[in-house]
Structure formats: C-alpha cells, structure tokens
Amino acid sequence: MTIPQSGTPPDSHFEFSTVTGYFLQDEATTDPDTFDYVESNFGLITRPYDTDSTFDPDNQKTQWERLGHKVETLNRESPPEVSYKLLYLGRHGEGYHNVAERRYGTDAWDCYWSLLDGDENGNWVDCRLTDIGIGQAEKAHKAWLKQIEARIPFPQSYYVSPLNRCLATAAVTFRGTKMPGTEPFRPLVKELLRETTGLHTCDMRSTKSEIIKEYPEYRIEPGFSEEDPLWDPKTRESNSGRTARFYEFLSDVFAHDENVFMSFTAHSGAITSILEVVGHREFALATGGVIPVLVRAERVPGPAPKRVVEPPMEAPKCKEDPRSFVSRGVEVLAKA
Template structure:
C-alpha cells in the first residue's frame, strides 16, 4: 500500500528552475573504502588515514617539493588539479561523510532487538528510562565523536590535512551534538574555514515512522546552537514526519540528490571549496553513496569516510519532475509477543497503520 501523504514540495523535489540536472560519480582509486576487498564492518578510519591510499598522483609531477609533502597535501593538490583542468560544467569535491555517534535510539534497538524495535518501541518517545524521540547521544556516542575530534587534530598536526571548506549538518539532535564535539575547539591551520555548519533539512536521516526521525522545532534547534546558521526556508515545525508514512529508497535518493545539488555549483569560487563535511546518519549516508555511484559501505556509529565525487551538469530542455511515493508501515499497539526473527503482535493488538504518537 502506498500513499503520497506528504507533499513532495515540502522536500523541495519539484522541478528545478535550472534547465539542467547533475550527474554524480565516485572517482575511485584514492581510498580503501572504494575497493571491494575492504570490509566495512571492520574498517577503522583512524587506523588507515581516513582510508587514503599511499600512492603517487599525476599532479605530483608539477610539484617542486612533492617529496616533502604529506599524502593528504599531495591529494589535496591532485583534487585542485582535477578542478583546474576540468571545464566549467564539471566539479570535483571530497565529501567527508560522518555518521553521528551512538544515540539512545541505537542503544534501545540493541536492547529490544531490531524486529521489536521496528514494530513497536521505535514508535514511542521512550520507555520511561531513556528518551529516543529526536534521540541525543549516549555517553558512548559522545566518546565516539571525541575520537573523531582527536583524529582530526592528529591529521591536522601530522598530515597537515586541508580541513573542510564547508560544513553541513542534519537538523536532528544527535548529529548536531556529534558535529559540535567533533569540530569545536580544534586547532585549525591558519586560513582555514571557520567551523560554523549550515543546518540543512535534506541531510536528515531516512524519514520513517520512528520518533527518532522526528526533529525538534526550529526554535529548539536554534537554542541548542544559536551561532550556527539554519538554511533559508527551514520550517518551524517538522512538516515531513507524521508517524504513518516513510520514505522509500527512491524517495530518499531524490532528496539526497537535491541536497547535493545545493552543495555543488553554488558560487563562482566553488571549485576552490573542494573539501566538504557532512555530518549525517547511516541511512542518509547510504543514500548519498547510492546517488554518487559508490559501492555500499555501512558506517559504524561515529565513523567518517571521505569520498571523491565528480559532478557534471547535464543540460536539458525540461527538468525531470518525477517524484516517488512514500510507504505506510504497520506496527503493533503494545509490546510484541515475540521478535526473535520477526515481529508478532499480541492477538489483542493487531497491526495498525495509525500513528502511536500524535503530538509532540
């Protein structure tokens, strides 16, 4: 059963005023995470220099001091060279995709088991002990974000890595906290872009009926981090979550494409802004990877991977206005009888498709 209960216009998925689309591809050969032999489940970005391969680059030949530069300095030069040699309709950017640290919803899912979580507990705000509506970080989640902070500082000090030129963050609490713990108080190199992330609706987690996917209102978010900019058009209330319908992969990929379209080709000097940080979620990062043609690569909580992306404008007469419908998810109205392999509702609590939580 499918419904279009949420207007695609709310996601900004209506036809663009620009008479072009953007084709995204992953440029492989630079990172371990691009290679099929790399196991995502055991991948530790802090042990392998963010996955950057130890290799030479074509652009090294133009450097007089290549031997004295670090791998990251030479890679940055290589990306700049790719941009310099490309025509105006092509851009290269390195997306640092960071997943938030462990949230209370992650801990609850582990505690209850995935089937029971999906079919009942996730539709509640919490259980009286923990709250997972727009979940915040657990202590372990904070520690994971601090691991990222310390590793960034190590890369700055030892690899002289070029820090992000632009920062974006999902509006959900766990990502806001993760970005804050990760980047605040880093000793940035002179001339680096200031860490002041743009809070961006379209980089939020896959929108499901789970309350952890329902964001707080704009005023609450602004109060959390009053100096961080919030993108224009950001609504006061969360108009995308309703507790009944959720995005399909196709719908989310359309959203992710639009988000990337708002990151690439945005200003005259954009080619110089080649490193971009996006602090987001497992489901949204998976969607971004699909959009840019990267292989499936699931991130553990708190993990970060860079991906080199090539974007090319494709001019056409009429923009594509196709939208994808959302789906309704059935769930129990009381704790399930069993959920070892699948959720089984109690006989007195047959599956329903109405929201368990109707007000926030």
C-alpha cells in the same frame, strides 16, 4: 512528502560519479565491518599522483597535501560544466534510539517501539547522544587532529543534519580543532540532510527555536520552518524516496557552494543514499565513523531522468507481541 527543489535550472541537471582509487573504502576488498577509519588515515591510499612531479619534485609533501593539489588541479583543468568536490561524510555517534533498537531487536523496534516517544529507560524523540556516542564523537575529534597534523585539506564548508544527535556530534568533533571555520564553529543546518523521515519518533526534529536556543552559533539555512515539515506520523519514507531526496540535496550543494572540501555530519541512511547517488559502492558506517569520497559532478543539458520512487510505507505489522522482545534484547546486550 514534498522535496524542496534544488534551484538547479530545469533545463539542466547534475550527473554524479565517484572518482575511485584514492581511498580504501572505494575498493571491493575493503570490509566495512572491520575497517578502522582512524588507523587508516580515513582510508587515504598511499600512492603517487600524476601532479606530483611539478607540485612535489623533492618528495617533501604529505599524501594529503598532494591529494589536495590533485583535486584542485582536476577542477582547474576541467571544463566549466564539470567540478570535483571531496566530501568528508561523518555519521553521528550512538544515540539512545540505537540502544533501544538493540534492546528490542529491529523487528520489534520497527513495528512498535520506534513509534513511541520512549520507554522506562528514557526518551528518544529527536534523541540525544549516549555517553558512548559522545565518546565516539571525541574519537572522531582526535582522528581529525591526527589528520590535521598530516595536513589534510581543511573542510571549507560544514553541513549538519538538523537532528540533535548530529548537531551534537558535529560540535564535539570539530570544536577546538582550530581549523578555519571552527572558531567559532558555525556549520550550516540543512533540512534535507536527514535520516529516513516518518514514523520513527527519533527522526522527528526539534523546532527551529529549540535548535537555535541550544546551538545559537549554528547557521540555519534560509526557508527553514519552525516545525518539522518532513516527519509524518503515519508513513515512513521509502529508501528510493530518501535517495531521490539526497539527489536534490547534492544538486543544491553543487549548484550553490563553490567550495571544494566539505564536511557532512549525518546519518546511516543519509550516507547510504549519498553514496548511492554518487555511484560509490555500499559502505556501511558504524556510529561515529567517517568516509571521504571524491565526487565528480557534470551539469548536463535537459531535465534529470525520472527516478523510480516507491511510495512511503506504513509501519510493519508485529509478528509477535513486541513487548516480549525486551528480555531477548537484554540478553543480546549482555553478550555484546
């Protein structure tokens, strides 16, 4: 797989880091399995900032307003080579592929079922959201409305994966919020904002024409090809390869987008790699989940250090007949 270059001059590169202390998800004591992003105000920590005395001397501003001012101050007082952005990372709602993996089990899914177009229950090529997935996106929509009342810094840029489950999740999440940039909602579709590519048919995107037909108001980034250039039917991108791709993605965003507050609607693997690139602790999101991350980027002279990138992988060999996993998966679902 060839990764499109970020456009960052070859004589410099970005070094990314997470600025901790602002969100509960930054802290090792926060358990991803039990964390509720809705009830915790996206994880925003109630605390004072050193900028409060001049911005909010009478203690009339909300926590979000004070955080927004703090981030803007960081940018204003930083040297030209340093910038800060607050990223709102949202995972898509449940898709039919998520249901199928639970039905068959991860081993059978990886070695057999994920390579097919679907089963008797439906098709998962560039799969759609289930009713539960739509409900999870509606939950995110309501969560955003709640934070808007608390005066969250509005996203100034909206980016979305080209896979249908993300295109749909973003639409349900942000349409009707009345935030700037959502009436009409016209996010930018970015090729690299993808799940791990290859083998799994759920991770093969639709054609450019099909995306435009279903989401005519969405903007497509320049150079976006008609057919999927990243999906390979024979091999799957390694985790380190995916993380290298997201280093290029973030370098592209930080090099070309001057906005500070950004929304990304993406995937579990995508968000895992973004967090790794910016030095955040591992924090797995459930389908429909949201995690904000304050990121510091510094443009450093010289080319980026070489990354160790494992080669793409072939599908694993099935340890037993994958069709025997069906009843086992159904039993698991029945108990869930």
